[in-house]
Amino acid sequence: MFVALDESGHRVPISDTQPGQNYFCALCGEKLILKKKEKNRAAHFAHPRGSDCTDWGDMSEWHLDWQAQFPVHTREVVLEKDGERHRADVCIQEYKLVIEFQHSHISQEDFERRCLFYTGCGYQLVWVFDAAGKLNEPDEFHELTWKKVNYTFSNFANINRTCYPGITIFLETPLDLCDDKRVLIAVKEMNQKFITPHYTCQHLLRENFLREYGCITDNTILSIREIFDKTKKLQNIARQEQQKKLDEQARREANQAFSAILNSKRYSHRRRRF
Numbered sequence: 001m002f003v004a005l006d007e008s009g010h011r012v013p014i015s016d017t018q019p020g021q022n023y024f025c026a027l028c029g030e031k032l033i034l035k036k037k038e039k040n041r042a043a044h045f046a047h048p049r050g051s052d053c054t055d056w057g058d059m060s061e062w063h064l065d066w067q068a069q070f071p072v073h074t075r076e077v078v079l080e081k082d083g084e085r086h087r088a089d090v091c092i093q094e095y096k097l098v099i100e101f102q103h104s105h106i107s108q109e110d111f112e113r114r115c116l117f118y119t120g121c122g123y124q125l126v127w128v129f130d131a132a133g134k135l136n137e138p139d140e141f142h143e144l145t146w147k148k149v150n151y152t153f154s155n156f157a158n159i160n161r162t163c164y165p166g167i168t169i170f171l172e173t174p175l176d177l178c179d180d181k182r183v184l185i186a187v188k189e190m191n192q193k194f195i196t197p198h199y200t201c202q203h204l205l206r207e208n209f210l211r212e213y214g215c216i217t218d219n220t221i222l223s224i225r226e227i228f229d230k231t232k233k234l235q236n237i238a239r240q241e242q243q244k245k246l247d248e249q250a251r252r253e254a255n256q257a258f259s260a261i262l263n264s265k266r267y268s269h270r271r272r273r274f
């Protein structure tokens with residue numbers, strides 16, 4: 001966890017902890033211990049060994065980095081329905097939206113349980129998966145494929161809009177192997193082998209994602225929705241231009257055929273006179 005409750009019940013992010021203070025789990029109320037940063041794990045709150053709490057989760061730097069972009073009151077929010085409780089990585093009440101960040105492997109059961117829970121609570125659910133190092137370079141047909149079968153989703157059946165309504169999935173991956181710049185792939189469909197992304201007219205960057213959910217107010221940065229709208233507009237323009245070309249060609253061919261008929265009639269006319 002990166003957010004815990006202090007003795008007065010105030011939410012405290014891991015970056016703001018004070019020595020000598022006690023911190024508690026928002027899900028089970030248990031007193032937590034502070035873990036220092038080590039290797040790929042960021043500093044975080046942890047339950048003592050042997051705890052029954054189900055709240056463990058992903059403590060990677062990647063996860064913290066994403067989560068820290070959102071206001072503290074939206075981070076690690078506990079939601080409850082019919083006695084079941086989950087801690088959403090980010091919950092934005094204004095948009096009725098939950099965002100889950102996933103760096104490590106997740107089982108299909110766990111994925112589906114969380115999908116069902118959050119959508120059952122009436123929230124839209126957005127998943128952002130860290131796909132760095134997990135995808136092959138696109139092949140000559142620009143097809144995206146998983147590198148190894150045991151990675152996230154590779155053991156999943158098909159994922160598409162029909163199976164998971166109300167759920168949006170993004171994969172975050174470096175633009176190419178020698179580039180630190182990361183892009184988000186908006187997933188249309190995926191299965192054990194292939195990933196079919198939504199086509200967009202420009203790269204989806206973290207800043208576009210943050211603009212979408214109100215963390216960036218700069219109007220010069222497009223939100224994800226605006227990029228999709230822009231893509232649709234450009235596709236319509238391209239389609240209209242293509243149609244115009246086809247119409248033009250059809251007209252030309254019709255004219256040619258018509259003149260050919262006229263010419264042949266003139267010819268036969270002439271022939272009859274002789």
Ligand SMILES: [Zn+2]
Pocket residue numbers: 025026027028029030047053054055
């Ligand atoms: Zn707990």
